[in-house]
Amino acid sequence: MSDLTASGRAALIAFAALLLVLPWVVSSYVLSVAVICLYLAYVGQAWNLMLGFAGLLSIGHALFVGLGAYASGYLFAKYDVPPAIGIVAAVAIAMLMGAVIGYLGFRFAIGGVYFALLTIAFAEFVRILLEHAKFLGGTQGLFLPVSQESRRGVDLINLRGWPEMYYYVILALCLGAFVLCRALLESRVGYYWRAIRDNPEAAAAVGVDIFRFRMYAVVLSAGMTGAAGVFRAFYDNLLFPDQVLNIEKSIEITLAPIVGGVGTLFGPIFGAFVLTPLSELLTDVVEGLKDLGIIAKNVKTDGAKLLFWGLAVVLIVLFKPTGLWPWVCRRLGLVKAPGARS
Amino acid sequence: MALLEVEGLSKSFRGLRAVADVSFTVEEQGIVALIGPNGAGKTTCFNLIAGAMRPDAGTVRLSGADITGLRADRVCDAGIGRTFQLVKPFQDLTVLENVTVGALHKSATVAAAKRDAARFLDLMELSDKLHMHAANLTLPDRKRLEVARALATAPKLLLLDEVMAGLRPTETDRMVAALKRLVAETGLTILLIEHVMRAVMALSHHVIVLHHGEKISEGTPEHVTQDPAVLECYLGEGAI
Known part of the structure; x- marks a missing residue:
């Protein structure tokens, strides 16, 4: 954090302190919103590794969440394998899938937006596959056994316990992803990724094996996202292909980094903490208006959220294409000027 | 044995013979110029040698090893560095980071690569712009950045594609002096495409002329x- 100014450091410490004590000072509802924030910050960080670092656009990242969730969920529901072990399978399967997509995309030089289409195609393909997989519950859903007493206490092996435990688990994941991404960015692989992102031809000319380093990005991002799937499975306890792997979910993953700032480390976190409370608030407002009879009862509340997301992306693309975080940093003077990156 | 041996190199684009049966050799240590009118096939020649394109026919050997049709990064591994006529900086990286990417090719750690990069940037007189983003550089500075980045990979042979274009005469002279010093000090060999005859005459001991793809x-x-x-x-x- 050597590139932070004094006020930047103060803001970081205040934010970290707030995150640490949050479960003791807020209601269970606010805590559940905070969990969503952190979850989106985490998967946003993983997604950002691909687009923001290596220049690879994925619009099918819910695929990796889904694979991780189903792998660990199935092992738990069917064979009593605790998620602490199941996560290994979950991450491995997600990485394998990432490797397949990456191999096809890069070996056959499917670039840019066509690569994004490839990721969508795979996500949709697996969603439909899961809907027809009877042993995984199909469209009926996969239920993870959970008892009332398991909702208390702290059992990290089985990922069962108080809501506060889930909060700290996802917070730890978030922190881990942040530290990992920061280290990667400062290392050889980070330099190579950003070189490939900015100009693949020039990167190759200085000896960078483009195929290899792009594969690293996809596989690593997929693995990180797969771990998020394990959390998802044991937090929700029920999985429907249509809800976990929907393209809407893939787009949701892209929002926090886009709004916060693609390619920055704090962008996905900042974006998640801006967007999630706002869309929750909007949902509440719409529900309230329904109760008051101002909006028809049959209007789907979810639609308001989608509209808001669309609007947010349009506004960002039009006015702050590099995202909110770099702008906030400059305005509040959180980062020192030369080599400004955070 | 010559450092670079090009034999019968040919490349056509939809029937247009861009490079036709070109053969030449570049001896170790020294500066060789590749000149010719616009469209003579000079840059295509570079792209074929550096692995950006595969030749239709012919062979390229570096220190006797066949490197024909190798991928660009493998050619770099073999010991050829290059710049691009239409400069290709890493836009969102700083000047220092741009050259660090090149230096990582030979350096074990990022810290060492940064030190090497700073040295080459000093040589190309970009030391005062280390933390500027490449996107904000002027064209002559970007040309210099290209040279520094290619040099940082520690090549045996450096291919320079019109790096003097757009430089003022005094800047050209400084670049010429820097390149001459480099060749003398490190034993580097340079093959350069250049239109600035002032530089060609001052630098090269040997000149190859291409026209309509032929030598x-x-x-x-x-x-x-x-x-x-x-x-x-x-x-x-x-x-x-």
């Missing part, structure tokens, strides 16, 4: 500038 002349700078075939291709038939 029409080669020899010392004095020799080729008096070769009727060369004068004709530049000035037109009947000019002499």
Whole structure:
């Protein structure tokens, strides 16, 4: 954090302190919103590794969440394998899938937006596959056994316990992803990724094996996202292909980094903490208006959220294409000027 | 044995013979210039040598090892660095980071690569712009950045594609001096494409002339500038 100014450091410490004590000072509802924030910050960080670092656009990242969730969920529901072990399978399967997509995309030089289409195609393909997989519950859903007493206490092996435990688990994941991404960015692989992102031809000319380093990005991002799937499975306890792997979910993953700032480390976190409370608030407002009879009862509340997301992306693309975080940093003077990156 | 041996190199684009049966050798240590009118096939020649394109026919050997048709990064591994005529900086990286990417090719750690990068940037007189984003550089500075980045990979042979274009005469002289010093100090070999004859005459001991994809002349700078075939291709038939 050597590139932070004094006020930047103060803001970081205040934010970290707030995150640490949050479960003791807020209601269970606010805590559940905070969990969503952190979850989106985490998967946003993983997604950002691909687009923001290596220049690879994925619009099918819910695929990796889904694979991780189903792998660990199935092992738990069917064979009593605790998620602490199941996560290994979950991450491995997600990485394998990432490797397949990456191999096809890069070996056959499917670039840019066509690569994004490839990721969508795979996500949709697996969603439909899961809907027809009877042993995984199909469209009926996969239920993870959970008892009332398991909702208390702290059992990290089985990922069962108080809501506060889930909060700290996802917070730890978030922190881990942040530290990992920061280290990667400062290392050889980070330099190579950003070189490939900015100009693949020039990167190759200085000896960078483009195929290899792009594969690293996809596989690593997929693995990180797969771990998020394990959390998802044991937090929700029920999985429907249509809800976990929907393209809407893939787009949701892209929002926090886009709004916060693609390619920055704090962008996905900042974006998640801006967007999630706002869309929750909007949902509440719409529900309230329904109760008051101002909006028809049959209007789907979810639609308001989608509209808001669309609007947010349009506004960002039009006015702050590099995202909110770099702008906030400059305005509040959180980062020192030369080599400004955070 | 020559450092670079190019034999019968050919490349066509939809029937247009961009490079046709070109052969030449570049001896170790020194500066060789590749000149010719626009569209002569100079840059295509570079792209074929550096692995950005695969030749239709012919072979490229570096220190005797066949590197024909290798991928660009493998060619770099073999020991050839290059710059691009239309500069290709890493836009969102700083000047220092740009060259660090090149230096990582030989350096074990990022810290060491940064130190190496700073050295090459000093050589190219970019030390005062280390933390500027490449996107904000002027064209001459970007050209210098290209050279520094290619140099940072510690090549045996450096291919420079019109790096003097857009430089003022005094800047050209400084670049010429820097390149000469580099060759003398490190034993580097340079093959350069250049239109700035002031630089060609000052730098190279050997000149190869391409026209319509074919080699029409080669020899010392004095020799080729008096070769009727060369004068004709530049000035037109009947000019002499």
